[in-house]
Amino acid sequence: MTELEQFAAPGSEWWRSAVIYQIYPRSFADASGDGIGDLPGVTSRLDSLQDLGIDAIWLSPFMTSPQKDAGYDVADYRDVDPLFGTLADFDTMLAAAHARGIRVIVDLVPNHSSDQHVWFQQALKAAPGSPERARYIFRDGKGENGEIPPNNWESVFGGGQWTRITEPDGTPGQWYLHIFDPSQPDFDWTNEEVREEFRGVLRFWLDRGVDGFRVDVAHGMIKADGLPDYTPPSESDSMGGGEDDVPYWGQEGVHDIYRDWHKVLAEYDGDRALCGEAWLPTLKKTALWVRPDEMHQTFNFPYMMTEWDAEKVRGVIRDSLEEFGKVGAPSTWVLSNHDVIRHASRLALTADSPQGDGIGPKSAGKPDEATGLARARAATTIMLALPGSSYLYQGEELGLPEAMEIPDEFRQDPTWFRTNGERYGRDGCRVPIPWEADAAAYGFNTTGDSWLPQPEEWSRFARDVEEADPASTLHMYKTLLGMRREFELGNGSLVWEDLGESAIAFRRGDVYVVANLGAEPLELGDDVTFITQSQRFDGTAVPTDHAAWYTKN
Template identity: 90%
Template sequence: MTELEQFAAPGSEWWRSAVIYQIYPRSFADASGDGIGDLPGITSRLDALKDLGIDAIWLSPFMTSPQKDAGYDVADYRDVDPIFGTLADFDEMLAQAHARGIRVIVDLVPNHSSDQHAWFQQALKAAPGSPERARYIFRDGKGENGELPPNNWESVFGGGQWTRITEPDGSPGQWYLHIFDVSQPDFDWTNDEVREEFRGILRFWLDRGVDGFRVDVAHGMIKKDGLPDYTPPADADSMGGGEDDVPYWGQDGVHDIYRDWHEVLAEYDGDRALCGEAWLPTLKKTALWVRPDEMHQTFNFPYMMTEWDAEKIGAVIRESLDEFGAVGAPSTWVLSNHDVIRHASRLALTADSPQGDGIGPKSQGKPDQATGLARARAATTVMLALPGSSYLYQGEELGLPEAMEIPDAFRQDPTWFRTNGERYGRDGCRVPLPWEADAPAFGFSPTGASWLPQPAEWALFARDIEEADAASTLNLYKRLLTLRRERELGTGSLVWEDLGENAVAFRRGDLHVAVNLGAEPLELGEGVSFVVQSQPFEGTALPTDHAVWYTKA
């Protein structure tokens, strides 16, 4: 049994304190030269991740897919899409990651499949009421001839959640539900055949050696009985965060699914983990997903979406530690991912931007880049000192901002198309990474191809440039991660400190952590010795938008 396979003592499992790095495969590294990142590209850059100091990687979808929603529309859950490579490429990447002490978590999309999945194609050819249709949510329409959708639900990507099919005989037929794009029909999770199929999918990847699963739309798989009409508030987040009693989000029945999956993972060595993407209205409800017999982690979206305000940040950290701790689970911390504006831009926005809308050339309240980067570095300096597990999104260690000036002709997010360009969507956080400033496509692809255009100014953020700069964001992350591991900051508890209403401050043993969110410098007192500064400064007064780790004589 290898080091990665051993069981930990209860309460000290690896996932409780891990720093997990999210890879968006199509934008990480392209080995084939077609402009789309792939599995061999990931393998070629694993040494850079080991050098960064992370514990695990989470791969966004790489399974067979028509790529209508960047792989979140899966046509075959047991194979690799050819644009990313082969199963052999996956096995090699997994082996190489494990050889470096890096665990691998894969994305699983159980709420819906692609409309190209064999099951959905069978459903289209079958009759209403057939077993084939029972795997998905088909319903008769309303109106005299069934010409109206079964209810008024709105898709996350814009438009309605229902699409009417043409029956095999050519007549207008039933409607099927899709919370997301029309190409992503929702499974019916009240169907035992669906549940058994996903048990098999879990075992397929666990048998290959994966260390766990990030579960997409983990709060959406069960719909309220009767599918009642529902109209979300005008300012609602696209994934339901902040809303209560939404008939297609957060229904109680999802917990039975995860209790079942928990038992499947428990059959395997190595403390395999489930992490849920569950956008819920409160941390108390979020914590229900990680009770001892359900998921092991769930993303802390309330923390991620908290604005740059000392009182609010302090409150969400306190509440997170309390609510997750109450069910024996670790708090998780995350500032960016593939669905939200990068935090080096988001934290400096001066106009509202609901999650999922994105920002682009015509957006109001665009961020000042210097302010955004300063706040991002400070926010990360605080986050990596917190007990629990932290998630990093590829490129944030370089301080990458949101790519806001993508020309309309290059946009690919379904949100852009389904809203006729009214919402930019998520392309801006998905632009391929810069590795070497002077290489084609900044080292992303050997041919210079790139599926989304890279801003010219990203040469300044290239990894080789930042490697050579002691004050770079990359070297800040490396130092934070090294000290986090040496001081075991992922475990234990914290003691709050009071540095005034414009600061968030706490202590981890003899290490003090503080961030200044006010307009004036913050005096830290006598005997201060700095361990980390989010950005270099002179003296002992903490500047605005700076964070520090320090000790006191």
């Protein structure tokens, strides 16, 4: 390998180098004691996040919803679901975060609404061809009596993407499109009324003081003209990240929407940010979402889903910095979120587990816990040294593994039900996180209730236990985040080092970063001084699945 210097995109906006912590509200902290986390719970734990050293939080959906898909089915975009509190609770939480120097990003779900949204209820009562139905994607069926769906598209959650309604007069009627669950009808984003409605939604939350939006299914809002049939490959990624030319993913028209939204955010002071969830087949395509007049960030899913292989990890880092740099945007880096197997387990799987499938009691290829945690800590040590913005998912700072032994009767992910138990879905990464080892529900609340069962062995991952252990994953995260800020590693250039094919090695100014993904120890020589290590080791040889930052004497 030749030495190559790669730069993060220039600019002083906070989102270019921020470390953003994802909060899944129902599983973070529960102040009410009903077993489901809430906004007052978030407020109560902000000191812990400030102590961790993050720059911003991203809150997964908390808006009014029947909760068919954990809040990603929104019935009212301008209010807080009573499950999570009130608008006053949100304002209190926002003010408390800002007082601690923590910015707040909220999740926005524009591809679809809940079937309980007033617009969809109006559409069901209206006639075919009416303005009410034009807000969604209604079509006549095929066949002699319209009994065949308009096309063959498969839902991300299993089954078809079309559901037939009963018309107000009691007769079988039109079909409506839902990429996800039937309770989540897709909006028709060619309709100007839909576009104007969401401009209003953006302004509602911006007026309250939010710092930006994470945009759910940002690549799915426009469908190909004519809605042509499409059959995905048998081993397809459920969110379309592995295929080109999917008629409901990554269509060119989505970019006009984000150019419009970019203008709305520009009306407000303070570098408000848009971050897109766009599962796309290449980094080159992903970078199109963050051209200068569109979104500010998009999640780097190719990086997240890269297997534990030195050549592949080096390649995706190189390509990310190159492709995002071409459009003047920072790369983002992420290893876990609420939709994928936690990386403390995923990096040690010994069998394929496509995104969205999850892993459970009958799954093949379950990980070795020690191997998974070692690789997770090493992967984070690499990630937090990279230029750009990093996303953390709640609980990863504790080294939480995937909860793999959830009994069938407790599962709640729509994927589990829509596939008749063939795919476990995402419950395993959504279990409420542990705060205190000896408390009810591990300190998630004071009642002991929990909407998903917490594994008994999680007491050893509790935050209070890890606070007391200087070798814990929590202390590793705090150290890395503190040093990332001290050395200003979110900005600047990366210079690649050649330490062999099994190593990931680069320099950030005076800080050298190395991870050993090979089978043998990696000797660095006598002229190094370690700043931090993913796990403690002696001498100057980096063991397998370990990583370190160091300087040269």
